[in-house]
Amino acid sequence: MNKNLLVVDDSPSVRQMVEATLRGGGYQVKTAKDGREALDFCRTTKFDFVLTDQNMPNMDGLTLIRSLRAMSAYTRVPLIVLTTEASDAMKAKGKAAGATGWMVKPFDPQKLLEVVAKVVR
C-alpha cells in the first residue's frame, strides 16, 4: 500500500489539515506551498496522487496540472483540483488542463478520503 500523495495549497492551515487527514488514511503525504514547489517535487519524486488548490501564488493549480500532464511520468496519475470556484468555467478549465477531477472547498475530511480511495490504487 503506502501510496505517496502530494498536497499543494498555499494556505498552511488547509495544507496541514489535508495532510493530517490523508496521513490518518494511511497514506504518505508530502506538501507543497505552490505550484512551482509542487512541480519541483514532482520532477524528483513520482507521486501516486496530487491534490492541488487552484488559486496560489507563483503557479496556480491548473498550470501545475498542465505541466504535470506534459511529463511522461504523470500522464496517468490522478490529479484533483481543490477549488472554491465550482463554476462551469472553472471546471472546463480544469478538464482542459487534464485534471482527473475536482473537489470543492470546503470539504469534509471523510469525503476527501473517499475520493482518494476511489482514484488511488
Add this chain to the structure above:
Amino acid sequence: MDDMNQFTEIFFEEAQEHIDAMETLLLAFNIDEPDIEELNSIFRAAHSIKGGSGTFGLHAMTGVTHVMENILDSARNETLRLDDTLITVLLETVDVLKNILDAYRFNAEIDYPEIDTAKSKLEAELKRVTEAQGNATPPNDTAQALINPYQNTSASVAVTNESTGEATSDGAKEEEAFGFFEQNSTDDDAGFGFFDDEFTSEGVSADAAPSLSDEFQEECYGFFDEISEDATTNEASNNEGTVKEETNQDGPLLTEELDEESKGYGFFEKPEERLSGFQADSSDHASYGFFNSLDETDTNETLQELNSTVSKTPKRGEQRSPESKTTVGKRVEKAKASKGAGEATSIRVETTKVDNLVNLVGELVITQSMLKLIGNDVQDSLLEKMQTALVELERNTREIQEAVMSVRMLPISTVFNRFPRLVRDLSKKLDKQIELVIEGGATEIDKNLIEKISDPLTHLIRNSVDHGIELPSDREEKGKASKGTVTLSASQKGGEIVIEIRDDGGGLNKEKILQKAVENNVTLPDPLTDSAIWGLIFAAGFSTAAEVTDVSGRGVGMDVVRKNIESLGGRVDIYSKENVGTRFQISLPLTLAILDGMCVRSGEQVFVLPLTNIIESIQPDANQIRVMKNKPLLWVREEYWPLVDLGQVLADEENAKDLSESIVVLVEAASNRFGVIVDGLLGQQQVVIKSLERHYKRVQGIAGATIMGDGSVALILDADSLTGFIAQSEMEETNYVVN
C-alpha cells in the same frame, strides 16, 4: 476530528495575515492604474480566507469573503473597475472580517447583523459599479457565456444566483455545483456515443465524431476530453442548472452522477477507465503529446495528425528520457536548496523571557568588566594569557549582547503600517486630500519602544491631518497642490532613532499660539524664540484648532505626547514655517539597556559620557581659551564652544578647573554643541543603564547610573540636559560671535 482545533489556530493566524495584507494592498491601490498583480494578491487573500473558513466551519466569514471574492475576481479580470467608494466599502468589509475573526478567536458573540449589513452593502456597491460601468451582466456571467454560448436558461439562472452573491445559500449551492464530464457506463462505446451525441447536437465538427469512435477509441481518451471540452461543459452546466430534469431525461446514466454530486466532487473521467485505457495501449504517450498542440488545431486535422503521430511515438519517447534524466539531477539539488530556504524559521517567544535574557546579559557585561579590572593585577607569568582570554571574553560578551538586543528589535513598519488607514479615514471625514508617505519602515527599533511610541505617533499624525493640512480649496488658493502630503519617516542616526512627521500644510501660527497661551494662563517662555513658541503647544490644555473636532480632540493630547516620549528617554522637536509645513522630530534611544560610553574623571567622581555624543577630546592650548563676560569659551574648529565644568555643576568642587591643565570633551547634543571640562579620561566601556529615577530622583544632567567593574557606581551624563547648565545668554553670544 480531535486535532481540528490546532489547524483552526493556524488558520486564525493565517487569516489575520491575509486580512492585513488585504488592507495594505487596498490602501495602496492605485485606482487610475490598477496593478493586476496586486489585484491577484488581494483576490487570493479573500479567496484563501473563504476557502479556509469554509473548511474549518467558520461560516460567518465565508459569506462575506465570497462576495468580496466576486468583486475582486471581476476586477482582476478587468471586467470591473474598482473606484474609490468601492475601495472604501471593501476596507469596511475588511474591518468586519477582523471583527468576525476576533469573535471566533476569543469565542465571542458573532455580530450577524453587522455581517449582513456589510454583505448587502458590498452587493449594492457591486451592483452600482456594474451598472455604472455599463455592464448589464455580472462579470461571472459574461465569462460563463463565453464558454457556454448555448447554455440553456436554467443553467444561467444558477449562474446568476451565484454571481449576485447569494452567500447564505452559497454553501448549499457549491455542494451541488459539479458534474461529470464523461458517461459513467463501463462500456466504452456507449461513452463515446454520449460524446458523439454531444458533438452532433451541439454542432461541433460532426465529421470528427464517427472517425473518433471507430478508430481511436482507447488512445484518444484524453484527446476526446480536450476537444469536447466545450460541449461537455455545456452538458455539465445543464446538469447543474436542472439536475432533476436531466435525471428524468437521461435516467440511469445520471443516477450515479447524482450520487457523485451529492458527495461534493467529480471526476472528469472515470479513473479506472482512464487507467485501463492507457495501460492497454503502448502509445498512450501520444495522447499527452496532443494535449499541448490541440488548442490551435482544427478537430479533423488533429485526428489525422494523431494517426501519424501514434506511430512516431516511441521515437519521441526515446528522445525524451535522457533529457528528463539530466534535469532530474539538477532538480534534486535545486529542491534541496529551496527547501532549506523555504522552511519556517521563526518561533514565538514570550517577551518576558526575552526581557529576562536582556537583563542577564546586562549582568554579564558588568561581570566582564569586573574580570577585566582583576586581569590588570594578574602576575607576569599569566598576564599575557589572561589578557588574551579577557579580550576574547569582551568580544564574545559584546556579540551576545548585540544578538540578544537584535531579538527584541522589530522593524518600525509594524507601527507605521497602521497609519495609512488612519490617514485615509481621517481625510475622508475631513474632506481633505492627503497622501501619506512612509519612509524607512525597515528601521529596527526595540520592541518595548514600538509599543510605547504608537500612541504618541497616532496623535501627532492626527494632528498633522487635522490642523496641518489645509482644505483642498485653501491649498489651491495658496498655489499648492490640492493634495497634501504627510510624510512619516524613520532613520537611525548614531545611537538614536529619529522619527519624523512632516506635513506640507499651513504651518504653526505664532499669533494664535501666543494668544491661546495667554488665554489659558500658560507661562510664556523668555525669550520668545520660535522654538520656544512651538514648544507651547505641548503645554497642558492647549489646542489651536479654531474649533474642537472629533479628530484631534480637545487638546489634552499634546502634553501627554511629550511626556510619553520623554519617559522613553526621547525628545520632540518642532520645526515649522508658515504655509510651508510643520515637522515634528522625535528622537529615541536605540535601546534602553546598554550603551557605549567614555568614562571620565572629575575629582574623585567617575562619569560616563555616551559615545554617540562625543565629537573629540582635546587638551586646550592657552591661546584657544577666550573669556567673555567672565565665562571661558573655547575656540576650536573655527567655532566658539561654551564650556560646562563637570566638577562645578555636578561634583561640588569649589574652584573652577584650570583649563590649561584639564581635558575638554567636545560634545554634540540635540540642539547645540559644547565642551565638558574633566580631569581625565579613563577609557571606553559598555555600561548597563540603571534608572536613577527609580531609586532616587531625576537629576539635571544625569541620564542614569551604572555599576562599574570595581562595584562602584558611576553616573551617566545626559548631554541634552547638560546644556541646561549653560546660560541662555552665553549660548546666544557664542552664536553671535560665530556669526
